[in-house]
Amino acid sequence: MIKIQREVIDRLHAANSGRDLHDLVQGAIRLEHSTIPPYLTAMLSLKPEKNREIWSIIHSVVIDEMLHMTITCNLLNALGKRPQIDDPGFVPNYPGPLPTGIDGDLIVGLEPFSIDLMGSTFMKIEEPEHPIAFKAAGTETEYATIGQFYRALIDKIRELAASGNELFIGDPARQVMAKGWYAAERLFAIVDVDTAVNALQIIIEEGEGTSVSPLAEDGELAHYYRFQEISRLRRLIPDPTSENGYSFSGPVIPFDSAAVYPLTKNQKMIDLDASSEGGRRARQFSFVYTKLLKALQRVFDGEPQQFGAALGLMYELKLAGQILCSLPAIKNNSPTGFNAGPTFEYAPKNT
Amino acid sequence: MSYLETPRIVFAGRFISDVSTINNEDANFNVAVSPAILGWNPRGSAIFDFYECKVTAAEGTNGSSAADDPVMGLSVSGANDRSSAKMVDLDPDWQFSSEIWGLSVRLSDPGTQELAFEGTFAVSAFRDLFIRQLTQALAKNIPNGQPSGGRYISVLKNVRWGPVADRSPVLQQLRQSTDDDEVSIVLNMFGYYYSDADGRHTTGAIVGCIGPHRRSEPQFFNSGRRLQSLALPTPGGQSTLVGPADARINPDDNVVVDLGHALLISDADGSITDLAKVGTALADMKALVFGVLPDEAQKPGDRLKDGQATILGEIDYLSVNWYQRTGGLSSFPLDRISKAKALTHPLALMARMSDGDFLVLNRETQDGLFVRADNFVERLDPGGSAEIEFFSYRHGQIAPNLPLSLSFAASGNNTPPGGLTFQQTITTDQNGRAKLLISATDPGQPRPDIDGQIYALAYSPRKNAAGQPDYTGSGLNPNFDVVVAHVRTSFAIPERPEWYRDIQPIMATYAQLYPIMNRHLFKLDDYDAMAEHRKLLLLAFSRPIEDPNYMPVTRDLSKNKLLTLVKWLEKETGDFANPLVKGDPAASTPVITRRKPSFTMRQTRELGEEDIKRAMALLFAKETADVLSTTSSQEGRP
Numbered sequence: 001m002i003k004i005q006r007e008v009i010d011r012l013h014a015a016n017s018g019r020d021l022h023d024l025v026q027g028a029i030r031l032e033h034s035t036i037p038p039y040l041t042a043m044l045s046l047k048p049e050k051n052r053e054i055w056s057i058i059h060s061v062v063i064d065e066m067l068h069m070t071i072t073c074n075l076l077n078a079l080g081k082r083p084q085i086d087d088p089g090f091v092p093n094y095p096g097p098l099p100t101g102i103d104g105d106l107i108v109g110l111e112p113f114s115i116d117l118m119g120s121t122f123m124k125i126e127e128p129e130h131p132i133a134f135k136a137a138g139t140e141t142e143y144a145t146i147g148q149f150y151r152a153l154i155d156k157i158r159e160l161a162a163s164g165n166e167l168f169i170g171d172p173a174r175q176v177m178a179k180g181w182y183a184a185e186r187l188f189a190i191v192d193v194d195t196a197v198n199a200l201q202i203i204i205e206e207g208e209g210t211s212v213s214p215l216a217e218d219g220e221l222a223h224y225y226r227f228q229e230i231s232r233l234r235r236l237i238p239d240p241t242s243e244n245g246y247s248f249s250g251p252v253i254p255f256d257s258a259a260v261y262p263l264t265k266n267q268k269m270i271d272l273d274a275s276s277e278g279g280r281r282a283r284q285f286s287f288v289y290t291k292l293l294k295a296l297q298r299v300f301d302g303e304p305q306q307f308g309a310a311l312g313l314m315y316e317l318k319l320a321g322q323i324l325c326s327l328p329a330i331k332n333n334s335p336t337g338f339n340a341g342p343t344f345e346y347a348p349k350n351t
Numbered sequence: 352m353s354y355l356e357t358p359r360i361v362f363a364g365r366f367i368s369d370v371s372t373i374n375n376e377d378a379n380f381n382v383a384v385s386p387a388i389l390g391w392n393p394r395g396s397a398i399f400d401f402y403e404c405k406v407t408a409a410e411g412t413n414g415s416s417a418a419d420d421p422v423m424g425l426s427v428s429g430a431n432d433r434s435s436a437k438m439v440d441l442d443p444d445w446q447f448s449s450e451i452w453g454l455s456v457r458l459s460d461p462g463t464q465e466l467a468f469e470g471t472f473a474v475s476a477f478r479d480l481f482i483r484q485l486t487q488a489l490a491k492n493i494p495n496g497q498p499s500g501g502r503y504i505s506v507l508k509n510v511r512w513g514p515v516a517d518r519s520p521v522l523q524q525l526r527q528s529t530d531d532d533e534v535s536i537v538l539n540m541f542g543y544y545y546s547d548a549d550g551r552h553t554t555g556a557i558v559g560c561i562g563p564h565r566r567s568e569p570q571f572f573n574s575g576r577r578l579q580s581l582a583l584p585t586p587g588g589q590s591t592l593v594g595p596a597d598a599r600i601n602p603d604d605n606v607v608v609d610l611g612h613a614l615l616i617s618d619a620d621g622s623i624t625d626l627a628k629v630g631t632a633l634a635d636m637k638a639l640v641f642g643v644l645p646d647e648a649q650k651p652g653d654r655l656k657d658g659q660a661t662i663l664g665e666i667d668y669l670s671v672n673w674y675q676r677t678g679g680l681s682s683f684p685l686d687r688i689s690k691a692k693a694l695t696h697p698l699a700l701m702a703r704m705s706d707g708d709f710l711v712l713n714r715e716t717q718d719g720l721f722v723r724a725d726n727f728v729e730r731l732d733p734g735g736s737a738e739i740e741f742f743s744y745r746h747g748q749i750a751p752n753l754p755l756s757l758s759f760a761a762s763g764n765n766t767p768p769g770g771l772t773f774q775q776t777i778t779t780d781q782n783g784r785a786k787l788l789i790s791a792t793d794p795g796q797p798r799p800d801i802d803g804q805i806y807a808l809a810y811s812p813r814k815n816a817a818g819q820p821d822y823t824g825s826g827l828n829p830n831f832d833v834v835v836a837h838v839r840t841s842f843a844i845p846e847r848p849e850w851y852r853d854i855q856p857i858m859a860t861y862a863q864l865y866p867i868m869n870r871h872l873f874k875l876d877d878y879d880a881m882a883e884h885r886k887l888l889l890l891a892f893s894r895p896i897e898d899p900n901y902m903p904v905t906r907d908l909s910k911n912k913l914l915t916l917v918k919w920l921e922k923e924t925g926d927f928a929n930p931l932v933k934g935d936p937a938a939s940t941p942v943i944t945r946r947k948p949s950f951t952m953r954q955t956r957e958l959g960e961e962d963i964k965r966a967m968a969l970l971f972a973k974e975t976a977d978v979l980s981t982t983s984s985q986e987g988r989p
Contacts, residue, residue: 048870180886277550284367284402294432308890312434312900315872315887319396322871330550348464350402350428 045112050259086297118231128208267341276330278340286347354562364404371395380800430455448476453899466513477501496545529563542619575599577826611679717824719746731791749783763807770794793841839909848919849934
């Protein structure tokens with residue numbers, strides 16, 4: 001599991017006003033976003049027309065993470081603070097701890113797909129607190145999980161509102177609903193305590209599942225279990241004979257290990273010859289990625305109707321990434337033996 | 352007024368044009384057969400964008416120097432917060448005016464990203480295609496693969512000015528001198544890489560200019576004066592030695608000549624070729640000069656003694672970085688006498704020879720008459736129509752009351768002839784403008800696998816002996832300078848569209864032609880994939896056609912087929928919970944299992960050469976060559 005810095009939780013507990021929550025929610029936006037590049041990298045490493053079931057599972061999680069990022073942006077806007085997305089500092093440096101995570105704990109990188117990657121990283125990112133190991137926030141623990149962080153945030157929002165703080169002072173016109181893309185039950189305007197709590201609850205459940213089921217309330221398998229399905233190459237299905245009501249006894253998920261591009265781990269633009277096609281397409285990829293951040297900034301700066309344009313860029317990013325990943329990585333005029341990987345770097349200028 | 356006047360910005364850099372190539376072959380539209388010829392970029396996405404482009408020079412009003420202006424070095428890019436523009440052909444049978452859709456042009460500070468200005472590039476098609484890497488093409492040694500270059504002239508609309516513009520005197524002058532917050536732009540493109548052995552695969556070089564625009568002027572070509580291209584006999588047939596050039600006498604008594612898309616280049620980077628070193632005809636050439644011919648009778652190749660022509664000045668085209676510094680533009684002051692001469696006599700490029708004679712190279716059109724269609728690429732559904740606007744000039748002045756004749760052009764398919772109706776004669780008004788109405792009726796299915804038909808119309812103020820538009824001396828290419836329309840086959844929107852019967856036959860074509868979608872995203876010809884991505888598809892199929900996310904990217908689907916797709920995806924109610932109608936599999940058009948396209952280098956290389964041959968053949972078609980040999984110019988009869 002991602003261990004959230006103790007200091008973050010302490011600050012959350014110490015918050016006395018909506019304003020005190022701003023940095024913490026901005027951190028949550030960065031955290032939600034930071035899961036997308038590793039997931040996309042693994043997805044893009046799958047060769048065209050091969051391993052499509054795995055591709056679809058990872059893709060479905062990416063779509064959810066986009067939703068979670070949108071929800072946290074809605075929350076920050078509702079609290080009257082502008083989310084900062086179009087900013088070089090918004091982009092994590094991979095490999096490294098995820099934003100708000102503890103240094104030296106879970107190090108997340110940009111790597112090609114492998115079965116091991118599911119257990120070593122993706123499941124850890126999404127891992128729920130084990131009920132037995134659960135320790136309440138505010139006790140001696142050195143860390144908290146993402147779920148605990150959001151639960152603490154819910155508690156704080158309730159507490160501040162109950163003590164008379166006017167929290168939801170943001171312009172409701174900045175709320176993004178993306179009608180037609182996400183169901184109205186999953187993405188809605190945050191305008192008060194109830195809508196804020198409901199929205200945060202969705203993030204917790206979709207990542208971890210509920211405390212009694214691997215499913216979130218919408219009936220979809222939580223991310224942790226979707227990645228676990230891939231790691232076992234079996235679908236998780238209801239199983240009355242099993243203790244928990246579910247078992248990995250569903251259909252086999254096919255996997256062709258030869259149909260994965262050997263991507264350069266944690267690819268940087270600078271590690272590709274500028275004159276090579278991989279180098280040029282990496283720069284294009286970073287530029288499209290940066291355009292996506294700028295488009296999202298506009299969406300959350302009061303132009304929710306630009307959401308479609310942002311999705312258009314997401315689609316372009318996927319295409320650019322697929323082509324990039326099919327190219328050899330060339331450095332100092334020689335192939336490195338690996339393919340070029342997606343470069344999630346902030347590049348506002350197409351050079 | 353256009354970038355031919357000042358203030359003017361010059362920029363240079365590179366572009367990416369990731370055009371797809373499977374749709375270049377008619378045979379590939381037959382979905383029952385695997386594509387045999389894939390072309391040099393079968394997984395193209397149609398993306399067009401600038402990269403590494405920056406402002407390399409600027410001139411203030413009246414040509415004042417702007418070397419220290421903040422505009423220098425600004426980055427020139429596409430939009431920074433939406434999808435890339437797209438470059439698409441009209442049709443496999445018409446690949447000679449590829450258009451750029453959904454492009455924004457943005458100038459900004461490369462360090463701070465602060466905006467100078469951004470405007471929407473009015474959709475336009477390239478013109479004046481010719482082989483610029485001639486010596487390499489003749490030696491069959493073109494590392495980049497595509498020796499031809501083309502140029503786009505357009506306007507940037509709805510220009511938004513940013514803080515950098517406030518600090519730049521040149522941009523302030525531009526803003527003040529232009530009409531309607533629109534500016535004129537030219538993109539001269541060349542040095543395109545077919546070869547995927549090179550990191551520059553699917554990219555090329557660009558030199559462009561931006562200047563003011565007048566609402567009374569054409570948007571997609573330069574008004575004023577036109578110098579005809581100059582042909583040269585080569586072992587491979589007639590070739591263009593100097594391409595078409597535009598010129599204009601500006602109100603400040605300067606004459607400007609635009610060689611931005613006229614000179615040969617020796618490599619893909621745009622190193623200008625020394626004319627004295629192409630063949631032997633100009634071996635004794637000492638300088639390239641611009642001037643005025645003594646009378647209408649002079650032809651290319653004529654020698655004039657010193658004093659016969661009015662020499663306005665030399666063009667220092669071989670100096671270091673001349674192209675990137677000037678955009679290919681040169682201007683010369685006119686005194687009273689030379690101005691009087693230039694206003695009424697043919698302008699010309701000449702070679703000053705070692706014996707002091709002047710050899711006529713490119714000369715102005717016959718009698719200074721220049722007539723061109725502004726918009727000229729149309730997509731028409733049965734019952735639809737479009738207005739084509741023509742502008743006419745004589746020695747740069749508006750030419751009113753000029754009859755223009757029209758007929759089908761040899762470069763179109765034009766069958767059945769009733770598919771496109773048009774006036775055979777139109778006459779320019781007192782402003783030298785004329786409108787042509789073209790109307791479409793259902794052409795049926797004259798091509799078995801491709802929707803509709805391609806029609807091309809030739810036009811000219813002159814008629815030949817057969818009563819057809821005569822391009823001799825017009826400054827235009829009879830094959831390419833036509834009005835071209837894709838007229839779509841009639842299609843009735845079904846009451847209740849079904850997958851097998853109505854949708855799959857449409858999508859199967861796209862799946863075959865654009866494997867990037869099928870291989871990398873989802874299968875367009877698969878019901879489940881379509882259902883899964885229903886929302887995305889509905890968004891894309893419902894965008895305005897100018898939107899960069901419009902689907903189909905190629906913009907070649909008839910209105911009713913598009914509406915059928917939308918109707919099916921919405922399933923009338925727009926309720927996504929309703930499954931998409933599948934219908935009876937028996938209603939499906941049989942599609943055999945296709946062989947998977949394999950993308951081999953070998954094929955890519957061979958096709959590069961094939962494309963060159965095809966371009967050469969079209970550029971120097973027999974009829975054209977016949978005329979060239981008599982007039983030494985590129986014009987000919989359609």
